[in-house]
Amino acid sequence: MKPVSPPVRQYAIMQWLYVDFPFLQLDHFIHELAEDKHAALVVFCPVNNEILQVSGTAASAGIQRGMGLAQASALQSSIQLLPYSFESENRLLTLLASQLYQIASDIVLLAPQGLAIKLDPIIHYYQSVGNFVALFHHTLQQTGLRYHFATGPTVETAQALAKGKVDTIYETNAQAICALQSASLAVTALSEKHITQFNRMGIRSLHAVFQIPLEELGKRFDNTLISYVLALKGNKHTPRPVFHPSQRFQYQCELPFELEDSTRLLRFLTHPVEQCCAFLKSHNLTTDSLVLMLHLADSPQQQINIRSGAPLHNAQDWLSLLSLKLEQIELTSPLRGFQLCCDNTVVFHATSDHLFAERFSKHAENMLMGALLAKLGQNAVQRPKVRADHRADLQVPFSKDKEENSKAVIPQGQQPCWLISPPRPLTDSTRIIYGPERLQTGWWDNYPVKRDYFIATNAKGQRLWVFRDHDSQWFVHGYFS
Known part of the structure; x- marks a missing residue:
């Protein structure tokens, strides 16, 4: 059966x-x-002189909720x-x-x-x-x-x-x-x-x-x-407002003791940062900036902006940037608390490709940029960009903004990787092995160029990228590797 x-x-x-x-x-x-x-920890209400919450160690000493401070102190000094x-x-x-x-x-x-x-x-x-x-x-x-x-x-x-x-x-x-x-x-x-x-x-x-x-x-x-x-009795239902979560993350904390060294704050930031990243992931968001407000004892609040090279939502990545940032902060007075905010968020778009596609992960680049921004500041870091221009001086400009590089293609030609900016006069004795290549452009943007480029070698065996301008003056513009 x-x-x-x-x-x-x-x-x-x-x-x-x-x-x-x-x-x-x-x-x-x-x-x-x-x-x-x-x-032995207790939460104490000074207004009513009453113990409200008792830890396990304090309870073992006989301290109970509702006691006064004098009675609790007598049980546990x-x-x-x-x-x-x-x-x-x-x-x-x-x-x-x-x-x-x-x-x-x-x-x-x-x-x-x-x-x-x-x-x-x-x-x-x-x-x-x-x-x-x-x-x-x-x-x-x-x-x-x-x-x-x-x-x-x-x-x-x-x-x-x-x-x-x-x-x-x-x-x-x-x-x-x-x-x-x-x-x-x-x-x-x-x-x-x-x-x-x-x-x-x-x-x-x-x-x-x-x-x-x-x-x-x-x-x-x-x-x-x-x-x-x-x-x-279950016979009447009282209408109550339903909770709706905030669309921005904010965490405020009062420290258990004052801090004079900003680097010690990282220990207290670990859990808030993890909660922030969990909030971002649950909302399918990511961010490239966090705001840390420091509550000081005898000074106005100090605002610290932490920026990354690209949007991130991983807690360890943000904690690494915070560690670098805290090393540079000098507190003007003892630190009593902090507030962590995340306001600038964007929708997270996961990228995927087929197995045999040529892929380039930007994670390492983003982490490097984030570390540089945290260590040196926003104004000290510039990013190279690519422009479709025959003038080598203008092909890779630098900018402080964080926009993605354009898909412009550098014109192909006999051009070295190592450029000299600005070009310097040619003083060495050289022998031309290739050229010339005429470059005449830029009359429309107030940077006209009329040059004849050559590849030459010097007595040391180095290959130089040289040019002759319209005044028949010779200059070195770069070296081939």
Whole structure:
């Protein structure tokens, strides 16, 4: 008898997946900026004198969220404080949403530490919730952030479950609502005033709140609370603006300590540059310039422009150019932070050809030009161009712009590779072995030329390219190799 395969377990469609990042600022600092990742670190709010986020080392010493600074210092004398910044967490949350936007479209930000993903539109694309959740975890694990998650029929339901640290993908909406019954009021978005009112009524869980008829709630509370309770039950959907990623890359960072040596900044630029290049690749873009704004302690902001020889979107290439640029920067005062921007972007066009075609890769040339521009500056680097002109002096002019060389062809003839500019008078004794070739042109552009060119040899055996002008004066214009 042929064995029957067990049925594949399928998840029912959930509406929302909520992700809570309770240690967003601290985890980002540890993962990207901290020199000692095992130090006792806490995020501290000086306004309320309250510890908001605690690292693993600090938690091992007994420090907990909600403690005051004096109590935390008594438990751990070597504690390191990070001042809490709502703006910093909001920027980090936006960056996270931009990364998740590559795998999900409908994202709602709930600043400063949470976001919700609408699952309905992407279930058919991933074929099941489980497939999407696996990719979702893989994406977030690369960030080094701690998070909690849950699903539910509304954002409010999923948010309360995630803040309760259930970390569960529920198969049905009924299971999510059932799990929410036992949750405490502390995990909800209820105000402290409302929680106090419920506690006075002897109500400390959502199960008890759900048992109260809406008419009774309306007598004691305002319409805002009633709407929120209906949303928790899954009976009301609150309209929320959907996140749309920016079309330009911008990254801002406050350094953990002041820097007096600009070259030490490269360590802190590695991750932002990698994120910038990932942004470019995801949008099929590339760029030839980055802007680095330096936030100094006692001086105005200093703007640094980094230019490459051609558009690039590889992180290692940009980091090499940044390393060269930082070597030249002299800080007028200690560096406290920076901002990295990428504004000038163009669409990336991949080039390919058949196997036996003659191909010339411009990558080495572009990297050389980028290194020269970063080291010497835009005004110190010139590029040769090609012009279809019989006058050797004008065939390869130099220019500071970055336009591609034209497809002009240099006229063929007996012409050496090494030219002397300007030509110098012929003083050596020579013997003519070829010529003459008459060149008479340029009467239309104020650079008329009338010359007879010859190939000659001198006593050293060198082959010279010489000419006689209209005044019968002889000049050397180049040497043959």
